[in-house]
Amino acid sequence: MKKSLSVKIIESRLVNGNLRKGEEIAVKVNQTLTQDSTGTMVYLQLEAMDADTIQTDSSVAYVDHNMLQAGFENADDHAFIQSAAAKYGIIFSKPGNGICHQLHLERFGKPGDVLIGSDSHTPTGGGIGMLAIGSGGLDVAVGMAQGTYHLKMPGIVNIRLEGKRKPWVSAKDIILHILGKLTVKGGVNAILEYSGPGAADLTVPERATITNMGAELGATTSIFPSDDMTLDFLERQGRAEVYQPLAADPDAIYDETVVISLDEVTPCAAQPHSPDNVASLDAIGPISIDQVAIGSCTNGSYSDFMKVAAILKGRKVHPRVSLVISPGSSNILQMMAENGALADMISAGARLLEAGCGPCIGMGQAPKSGAVSLRTFNRNFKGRCGTMDAGVYLVSPETAAVSALTGKLTDPTSLGEDIRIPEPESYANSEGYWVKNTPRPDTPIEMGPNIKPFPIGSELETTLEAPVLLKTGDNVTTDDIMPSNAALLPLRSNIPALSNHCFSTIVSDFRERAQKANKGIVVGGDNYGQGSSREHAALVPLYLGVRAVIAKSFARIHQSNLVNAGILPLTFDNPEDYENLSEGDMLQIEDAGLQLERGLVTVINTTTGKSFQTTFTGSVRDAAMLKAGGALNYAAKGASHA
Ligand code: MIC
Ligand code: SF4
Numbered sequence: 163m164k165k166s167l168s169v170k171i172i173e174s175r176l177v178n179g180n181l182r183k184g185e186e187i188a189v190k191v192n193q194t195l196t197q198d199s200t201g202t203m204v205y206l207q208l209e210a211m212d213a214d215t216i217q218t219d220s221s222v223a224y225v226d227h228n229m230l231q232a233g234f235e236n237a238d239d240h241a242f243i244q245s246a247a248a249k250y251g252i253i254f255s256k257p258g259n260g261i262c263h264q265l266h267l268e269r270f271g272k273p274g275d276v277l278i279g280s281d282s283h284t285p286t287g288g289g290i291g292m293l294a295i296g297s298g299g300l301d302v303a304v305g306m307a308q309g310t311y312h313l314k315m316p317g318i319v320n321i322r323l324e325g326k327r328k329p330w331v332s333a334k335d336i337i338l339h340i341l342g343k344l345t346v347k348g349g350v351n352a353i354l355e356y357s358g359p360g361a362a363d364l365t366v367p368e369r370a371t372i373t374n375m376g377a378e379l380g381a382t383t384s385i386f387p388s389d390d391m392t393l394d395f396l397e398r399q400g401r402a403e404v405y406q407p408l409a410a411d412p413d414a415i416y417d418e419t420v421v422i423s424l425d426e427v428t429p430c431a432a433q434p435h436s437p438d439n440v441a442s443l444d445a446i447g448p449i450s451i452d453q454v455a456i457g458s459c460t461n462g463s464y465s466d467f468m469k470v471a472a473i474l475k476g477r478k479v480h481p482r483v484s485l486v487i488s489p490g491s492s493n494i495l496q497m498m499a500e501n502g503a504l505a506d507m508i509s510a511g512a513r514l515l516e517a518g519c520g521p522c523i524g525m526g527q528a529p530k531s532g533a534v535s536l537r538t539f540n541r542n543f544k545g546r547c548g549t550m551d552a553g554v555y556l557v558s559p560e561t562a563a564v565s566a567l568t569g570k571l572t573d574p575t576s577l578g579e580d581i582r583i584p585e586p587e588s589y590a591n592s593e594g595y596w597v598k599n600t601p602r603p604d605t606p607i608e609m610g611p612n613i614k615p616f617p618i619g620s621e622l623e624t625t626l627e628a629p630v631l632l633k634t635g636d637n638v639t640t641d642d643i644m645p646s647n648a649a650l651l652p653l654r655s656n657i658p659a660l661s662n663h664c665f666s667t668i669v670s671d672f673r674e675r676a677q678k679a680n681k682g683i684v685v686g687g688d689n690y691g692q693g694s695s696r697e698h699a700a701l702v703p704l705y706l707g708v709r710a711v712i713a714k715s716f717a718r719i720h721q722s723n724l725v726n727a728g729i730l731p732l733t734f735d736n737p738e739d740y741e742n743l744s745e746g747d748m749l750q751i752e753d754a755g756l757q758l759e760r761g762l763v764t765v766i767n768t769t770t771g772k773s774f775q776t777t778f779t780g781s782v783r784d785a786a787m788l789k790a791g792g793a794l795n796y797a798a799k800g801a802s803h804a
Contacts, residue, residue: 238610462490619728
């Protein structure tokens, strides 16, 4: 009794540990998903673990990110993933099928299951009542090989949605409103569990928009109850048999409750360059725009696009504006082709891309210099769109569509009566892009010439001594540490080549600094490593000799990626010590292994002669992994991940 929904699901899948906040637990993994930009590492790591079979109920390998094929590299990665999928009996989703999170919700989402995905927006599955957690690739590989996932028991925060939405207020506006209140650090080490009358009203795709952007709050995951809306969605997907009702007990105890009054939410936007830089459209004013991009795993649903089509129908996109549409899945694209919505968008002047991530990860459609781009996506970090001096505003599909017509940021309420799109009687479910594998262990793995071995850490030395290579500010993203765009995504399987671009949004010579010093330490501010789950943001620094990151605080996935790679993540006890450090200072940690085990690590600055205290917030198992030089060395020593 008195249990939250999250606690109920965790208890039902618990393999190890106690559900005390902050303690390490292990849960059974029912499902995994990978996408291609992180997936190559996952399957290289699975191979390196010598796993013969996988232990999940279902695992799916999607190709949705690296879809531009300007050279052989991306296509080689696709072939590699497809061959690994055949070997292990993993379902393969061909390029063109759509975005992993959208497709997974449609075809595999199952209330009460635990899903681990090598993408930070895996919590999209929380919209259907799954405990869906984004993680680094190695954790997904372990999830497949051993059927378990380790995490620190998060706090459970109840987000209670009260009241009623005003017309034209979409799910995107609700989550932007929450981001404005709680900030990009607001959900760190927490599961956000939605409840209240306002939650019951939301459809599964709307809920998924909200849980998707829980990633931007830094949350471990976000989840909605499984209720009549969930059943309704599953029925329309032809999968009612996986439904089970799931909810918190009425008197459930939470670590914190945040009440959001939906009546207060108005159409809004996240302004450049952070998803929490939120203001109402009114406050921002009718700024002139150059590009509008609609789609992504946040707003790639059927009703999102149908609303856009209804707004565009019979009208014309503003002459200055380039409107780009990237559907969330092939099923949605097919339905829109059949019902005429696609024709409405095309005749209004929309540019159509294949179903996939596309411009969201900078794979094409970079806006012009100094452009203002409105996007229905989830991240607007500087440079992510491919144009360093562009300003990206995150908005709802309704705001995006009406603004594309007027050429300026426009409140959709100006259109008069709200548009209501009923969910389709039944969703399309085309088989064309799926390869449903059964395991074929003798399948040869296809390794294109761009696929290079990944770096592996080395045992922790007794005395760690290295200079500060770089000192960053707060909220450094993984897009800063290891940028991704159309030029760099093809290098995701080639860590040496990627290393030329490490930290390139902050400094141009990080690789040279690292090579000169041979090994080094990075100093960060608050929320270091927020954003993507890409373990390249740990593996590339590892390749360049980074041995430790000392920061005011870390984003969850990045911290565990550092541990998996064998890089020490240490947190300043006193944030003022951050101020006393300069690039080039030589730092020393004596008896590094022992100090890690105690969780308290003294760092001596041999340049200034001052020392300061840091904390290692990882678990006992994390400390053991770091001593061994990362997760793979730890596993090779015979230590079980389970
Ligand atoms: C993103 O949105 O940043 C990505 C690209 O989907 C990443 C994964 C990656 O870097 O490959 C994510 O969110 O985890
Ligand atoms: Fe793809 Fe963008 Fe979603 Fe990442 S955030 S999975 S790049 S659509």
